[in-house]
Amino acid sequence: MGIRTLSLLSELDNACQVNERLEVLALDAFSRHPHSAVYRTFPGLKSVLGARVFAEIGDDPDRFTNARALRSYAGTAPLTWASGDTQVVTHRRVANRRLKVAVHSWAFTSLNRSPGCRALYDRRREHGDRYAAALRHVGGRLLAGLHHCIQTGTVFSETAMFPHATTPTQ
Known part of the structure; x- marks a missing residue:
C-alpha cells in the first residue's frame, strides 16, 4: 500500500x-489578445476564469449577432414553453456546458467584487428565485455586458451596467 x-x-x-x-x-x-483588456475590466475575469470564458466564446466579435444569442449559447437565457393558455419559463439545459459552468463561477465570483451584481442577485432572491436561478440571471447580465463591450470596444463600467444598483452600506 x-x-x-x-x-x-x-x-x-x-x-x-x-x-x-x-x-x-x-x-x-x-x-x-486585444480583447483581454476588455475581459479583465469585468469583476471576476482577471485570471484563468477570464481565459476560460474567452476560449469558449471565441475571438470573433461577429460570432453572436446579439447578446441574447450569446446568452442562449451559454445557457443563461430563459427558455419559454407555451401551449394554449399554459406558459412555462425555465432554464436552458442544452448549452455549451463548459461556458455555462464558467459563467456560473464568474457570477458567483462577481457577487463580492461588484455592488451591482450583488444588488441584482439580492433583488432576484427577494423576487423568489432560487440560488442557481439568481446566479444565472447575474451571469446573463454579465454576458450581455461583455457582448456590448466587445462590440463597441468599451470597458466595463459599474454605473453604466447597473444604473439602479445601490451601493452597500459599510
Missing part, C-alpha cells in the same frame, strides 16, 4: 506541474 500511495502521489505531483505550466501558457496567450 505504501508503494502504491507513493506512486499515486508522484502521478498527482506530475499532473499538478503540468497544470501549472498550462495555466501559465493560457494566461500568456490570453493576455496577448
